[in-house]
Amino acid sequence: xxxxxxxxxxxxxxxxxxxxxxxxxxxxxxxxxxxxxxxxxxxxxxxxxxxxxxxxxxxxxxxxxxxxxxxxxxxxxxxxxxxxxxxxxxxxxxxxxxxxxxxxxxxxxxxxxxxxxxxxxxxxxxxxxxxxxxxxxxxxxxxxxxxxxxxxxxxxxxxxxxxxxxxxxxxxxxxxxxxxxxxxxxxxxxxxxxxxxxxxxxxxxxxxxxxxxxxxxxxxxxxxxxxxxxxxxxxxxxxxxxxxxxxxxxxxxxxxxxxxxxxxxxxxxxxxxxxxxxxxxx
Numbered sequence: 001x002x003x004x005x006x007x008x009x010x011x012x013x014x015x016x017x018x019x020x021x022x023x024x025x026x027x028x029x030x031x032x033x034x035x036x037x038x039x040x041x042x043x044x045x046x047x048x049x050x051x052x053x054x055x056x057x058x059x060x061x062x063x064x065x066x067x068x069x070x071x072x073x074x075x076x077x078x079x080x081x082x083x084x085x086x087x088x089x090x091x092x093x094x095x096x097x098x099x100x101x102x103x104x105x106x107x108x109x110x111x112x113x114x115x116x117x118x119x120x121x122x123x124x125x126x127x128x129x130x131x132x133x134x135x136x137x138x139x140x141x142x143x144x145x146x147x148x149x150x151x152x153x154x155x156x157x158x159x160x161x162x163x164x165x166x167x168x169x170x171x172x173x174x175x176x177x178x179x180x181x182x183x184x185x186x187x188x189x190x191x192x193x194x195x196x197x198x199x200x201x202x203x204x205x206x207x208x209x210x211x212x213x214x215x216x217x218x219x220x221x222x223x224x225x226x227x228x229x230x231x232x233x234x235x236x237x238x239x240x241x242x243x244x245x246x247x248x249x250x251x252x253x254x255x256x257x258x259x260x261x262x263x264x265x266x267x268x269x270x271x272x273x274x275x276x277x278x279x280x281x282x
Contacts, residue, residue, distance in 0.1 A: 001037040001078045004110045004132040004176040010037070010209065011198040017177075017210025019080075019200050020218075023049050023066045027215045028073030038078040040112065040212055041067045043085070044141065048216050055141045058084045060102060067106035080134050081108035085142045088113055088122050095122045099131055110176065114140035116166035120173045127174030135170035137163055138204065139182035152182045152203075160187050167191045167199075179212065180204040182229070203229030 001010075001017075010017050019038045020031040023045040031039050045066055046058040060083075067081045081102060088095035099111055110132035113119055123133045138153045154163045163183070170178055178199045180188045185205020192199040192208050201208030213230060216222040220235035250256035265273070 002076060002109070003078055004080075004134070006037075006078075007177050007198050008196070011196070017198055017200055019210055019212035021212060021214040022070055022073075023215070025069045025073035028070040028077070031215065032074035032077045036077060037210070038080060039070055039074055040080045041070050041082065041106075041108065042112075042214070043082040044214060048214060048222060056085045060084060060087050060098060064102055064106045067102075067108050071107035078110070079106075079108045080110045080112050081106055082112045088119070092121060092125045096125055096129060099126050100129070103131055110134055112136055112179065114142050116169060120166075120169050123170060123175050124173040132176045133174065134177045134179060134200075135167075135175040136179040136181065137166055137170070137183075138180045138188075141181075152184065154183050154187045160184075163187065164191055164194060167195060171195055171197050180208060203227065 007017070009015075017038065018036050019040055020027075020034075020036045021040045021042045021044060022028045022031050023041060028039055041063065043055040043058045043063060045062070046052040046055045050058070050062070052058070063081060063084050067079065070079055083095075083099065083102065087098045087102075102108070103111060111126065112134040113123060113126075114136040116135075116137060119135075123135060126133050139151065154160045164187075167178055167180075175197060177197055178191075178195065180191065180199050180201050182203040183191075183201070183205075185207055188199065188201055188204035189207025198209035200210040200212050202212045217226050217230045218233050220226075220232045220237045221240065222237065226232070247256070
């Protein structure tokens, strides 16, 4: 998939959308080679690769920088880019200017916005400008502080009904897809059935039109906290740690570098330098 225009076809054909959240060129290259349909450059990079406590410190320039790296690694894959905290909350004109700037500089194919309410108007405006928008409901990490933390959303009747109304409003405003995060699976499946646009779940059960997980989470790479809803399909972290430890021991013992990893001067150059053809290690 190279653009969001294929999203409706996936839903019609009931083909599950595979989305991977990645932040750099190697990760994107692996995701594209594995056949991911789309890559999300999420502002979760703040916690996963930049070491912040939340997504709030992540800037527009951070997002653009990482998206450009992902584009270089996955030139044939649809890339969705998060608009970070505060970048689309200061009015329609400001949000539009920021969105255009991010799309032009990053090479992404679509932008993702969290929340409903006033954000619905931003989705509508960006869509009118010609920017594909992926909406995001449920647990919205940028708003975690006012949601009471990283908790499942939509568990009571009023909240569930409001989320459905918000999902329909996102669709009516022009969103091309909807991410549902940390939502009870029954509610996520119900919303999915009510929408014409595809839903992509993360901690939302199997009833959505697709799934997204963070590259580092699903591969067991990194020291950040892994959410409960993640299945780790590999454990590369211990291998990385072991490899680094083996390298350190080899350097300290003198076992690395060996002759196979070294370069040698020719005899004539050695004789010119030393007056005799000395061994390369001398």
